[in-house]
Amino acid sequence: MTPRQTPASAGLLSAERRGRAAANEGQGVGAIGANGVNGANGASGPVGAVGRLLRSHRPGEEPLRVLSASGQLGYGIVGASLERGLARQPHFIGCDMGSIDPGPYYLGSGEMAPPEDMVRRDLALVLGAARRLNIPLLIGSAGTAGARPHLEATLELVREVAQAQGLRMRLALIESDVDPGILTRALAEGRLHPLDDGDGPLPFPSAADIEACTHRVAQCGTETFIRALTPEVDVVLAGRACDTAIFAALPEMLGYDPGLALHMAKIVECTSLCCDPGGRDAILAELWPDHFVLESMNPALRATPASVAAHALYEQADPWFVEEPGGTLDLRSARYEAEGERRTRVAGARFTPRPQPTLKIEGACHVGARAVLLAGIADPVMQQELPRALEQVEAKVRSLVALAPGQRWALHPHAYGQGAITPRPPGGAGGTGAPCELGLVLEFIASDMALARTVAAVLKQNRRQHGYPGRLSTAGNLAFPFTPSELVAGEAYGFCLYHRLDGEDPAHIFRLRIENIGLAPVPVPANREARP
Amino acid sequence: MSKQDAVTSLPVPLARLAKVVRSKNAGPTQLTVDIFFHDADGYARAVACAGLQAPAVAARYGLRPQQVRRFELPGILAIKLSMPRRRCAGDPGDGDLYGAQQHVPLLEVRL
Numbered sequence: 001m002t003p004r005q006t007p008a009s010a011g012l013l014s015a016e017r018r019g020r021a022a023a024n025e026g027q028g029v030g031a032i033g034a035n036g037v038n039g040a041n042g043a044s045g046p047v048g049a050v051g052r053l054l055r056s057h058r059p060g061e062e063p064l065r066v067l068s069a070s071g072q073l074g075y076g077i078v079g080a081s082l083e084r085g086l087a088r089q090p091h092f093i094g095c096d097m098g099s100i101d102p103g104p105y106y107l108g109s110g111e112m113a114p115p116e117d118m119v120r121r122d123l124a125l126v127l128g129a130a131r132r133l134n135i136p137l138l139i140g141s142a143g144t145a146g147a148r149p150h151l152e153a154t155l156e157l158v159r160e161v162a163q164a165q166g167l168r169m170r171l172a173l174i175e176s177d178v179d180p181g182i183l184t185r186a187l188a189e190g191r192l193h194p195l196d197d198g199d200g201p202l203p204f205p206s207a208a209d210i211e212a213c214t215h216r217v218a219q220c221g222t223e224t225f226i227r228a229l230t231p232e233v234d235v236v237l238a239g240r241a242c243d244t245a246i247f248a249a250l251p252e253m254l255g256y257d258p259g260l261a262l263h264m265a266k267i268v269e270c271t272s273l274c275c276d277p278g279g280r281d282a283i284l285a286e287l288w289p290d291h292f293v294l295e296s297m298n299p300a301l302r303a304t305p306a307s308v309a310a311h312a313l314y315e316q317a318d319p320w321f322v323e324e325p326g327g328t329l330d331l332r333s334a335r336y337e338a339e340g341e342r343r344t345r346v347a348g349a350r351f352t353p354r355p356q357p358t359l360k361i362e363g364a365c366h367v368g369a370r371a372v373l374l375a376g377i378a379d380p381v382m383q384q385e386l387p388r389a390l391e392q393v394e395a396k397v398r399s400l401v402a403l404a405p406g407q408r409w410a411l412h413p414h415a416y417g418q419g420a421i422t423p424r425p426p427g428g429a430g431g432t433g434a435p436c437e438l439g440l441v442l443e444f445i446a447s448d449m450a451l452a453r454t455v456a457a458v459l460k461q462n463r464r465q466h467g468y469p470g471r472l473s474t475a476g477n478l479a480f481p482f483t484p485s486e487l488v489a490g491e492a493y494g495f496c497l498y499h500r501l502d503g504e505d506p507a508h509i510f511r512l513r514i515e516n517i518g519l520a521p522v523p524v525p526a527n528r529e530a531r532p
Numbered sequence: 533m534s535k536q537d538a539v540t541s542l543p544v545p546l547a548r549l550a551k552v553v554r555s556k557n558a559g560p561t562q563l564t565v566d567i568f569f570h571d572a573d574g575y576a577r578a579v580a581c582a583g584l585q586a587p588a589v590a591a592r593y594g595l596r597p598q599q600v601r602r603f604e605l606p607g608i609l610a611i612k613l614s615m616p617r618r619r620c621a622g623d624p625g626d627g628d629l630y631g632a633q634q635h636v637p638l639l640e641v642r643l
């Protein structure tokens with residue numbers, strides 16, 4: 001690989017940005033014993049993997065090698081690809097662990113989406129690697145949704161892994177939970193805004209809706225990671241975080257262009273998904289002052305200019321502008337060029353900071369208990385009559401099941417073949433008319449589980465025997481796959497908040513704390529809370 | 533094939549000219565559909581096709597025309613269509629948590 005940047009270009013890096021790293025370095029002053037690495041650089045205070053990187057890396061002299069190990073920590077990191085990445089001597093490792101994608105259940109309930117033993121396995125791989133190489137490890141959106149229970153559960157697994165491997169580390173934790181009072185005040189002052197021009201399916205919340213959320217989080221951005229990345233730190237474990245912040249913060253602290261750093265971060269947070277074919281293997285980005293180069297750590301996956309450019313469209317409503325807490329990333333002038341068969345060089349994205357940071361807020365609330373009834377329908381007349389028959393049977397069940405004060409239930413039919421997934425095209429799928437059979441999922445949401453089961457069971461019996469015009473199959477209407485036929489499907493949650501919050505200082509929202517594993521505590525810097 | 537030829541050729545289903553037609557949530561309240569074409573002719577044909585203009589797409593999804601945003605990306609031969617979801621992802625009654633099957637109404641568009 002040919003360096004495309006002369007060291008002289010490093011002079012373009014802003015003195016102010018270099019200054020951000022220097023300011024952070026001052027914070028550990030006066031602390032006790034360094035953790036033994038590279039502590040003799042003239043500065044006092046313990047030096048962790050972060051301090052070691054900030055002191056030793058000179059942009060332009062060599063690329064900053066950024067290894068993205070996982071876009072969904074806990075679903076199985078491919079070990080061979082990770083090892084190939086480690087052999088390239090990355091300067092730091094980043095992992096994304098969360099998303100809003102799996103739905104409101106995880107934010108609402110406080111549970112983690114991936115299986116705990118898989119999270120333990122993946123954490124063991126990246127923690128072991130980062131400590132072995134003595135490089136920073138940054139993990140964002142801990143435990144899927146990044147609220148307090150997710151962060152604490154992930155921290156507990158980190159402790160277990162550290163104990164099992166005999167690892168010592170200093171962790172910076174970022175808590176992303178937002179106090180409801182901050183949000184109700186913002187609501188009253190007009191500082192809470194929809195993210196979709198108010199044209200979407202999420203109603204604008206009331207103060208009661210905000211209070212009703214079981215968890216409320218904000219996505220922390222690059223500036224919050226920068227605050228957490230003090231020199232004594234080895235590992236950052238963040239609650240809900242922008243995927244980009246995991247990978248853009250250290251480059252920005254080192255003086256790299258924020259547009260370039262964020263564009264790189266935006267691509268690598270999904271690991272090798274930007275490749276042809278796409279994959280989940282670790283990806284390496286080599287960042288220079290004026291471009292970066294992407295390379296999958298799976299030799300079978302190629303990062304091509306077309307595959308990388310196409311990735312900018314992925315799960316992004318607007319292909320040109322990416323909104324971050326601190327400003328807007330503009331991809332219109334991004335350029336993608338092949339560097340060999342399976343590497344792509346990227347340059348040209350621009351970042352425009354906004355005067356006041358904005359934060360994306362997420363909240364989920366309990367909406368009821370869920371029961372499910374599964375059935376199939378083969379009778380053609382029954383299929384045609386289904387919407388009306390369901391209405392009639394639901395009305396009958398409402399007359400049969402008495403509700404106590406405060407109790408309520410709703411039925412949501414999922415009639416496969418009749419528009420359960422997409423709006424039903426006129427004339428049936430492909431113009432072929434009705435399907436030859438139909439699957440039916442009836443979703444009951446009730447104020448409590450006993451009621452959900454009751455209405456599902458009563459509806460089942462009535463639905464089986466319901467008479468409808470043209471009925472030939474007078475012995476029964478539905479084919480049930482299971483007994484019991486009504487399945488308890490757990491508690492139900494819904495998103496309540498997915499909004500933009502203006503006028504709050506991220507430093508007041510995101511709380512930082514230090515967790516020492518196998519290391520003596522250091523005095524608490526002014527911008528952190530002491531751990532109780 | 534010039535753009536004019538493309539427009540006057542016999543219509544073929546989108547699935548024949550596109551190499552990727554995919555849909556995905558863009559956050560829990562929005563849906564985005566990406567269509568990538570095999571070649572510049574297919575892309576030109578799609579750009580000119582009324583069936584892929586915002587009003588026609590909105591009609592297929594039961595939305596108002598101004599609710600659909602369309603982006604043309606000639607550099608990568610792609611068209612992007614972004615729109616609100618009918619229900620928030622994972623809400624009771626939602627049939628497609630990740631929005632991964634919402635490309636289907638466009639497969640029948642003839643270009």
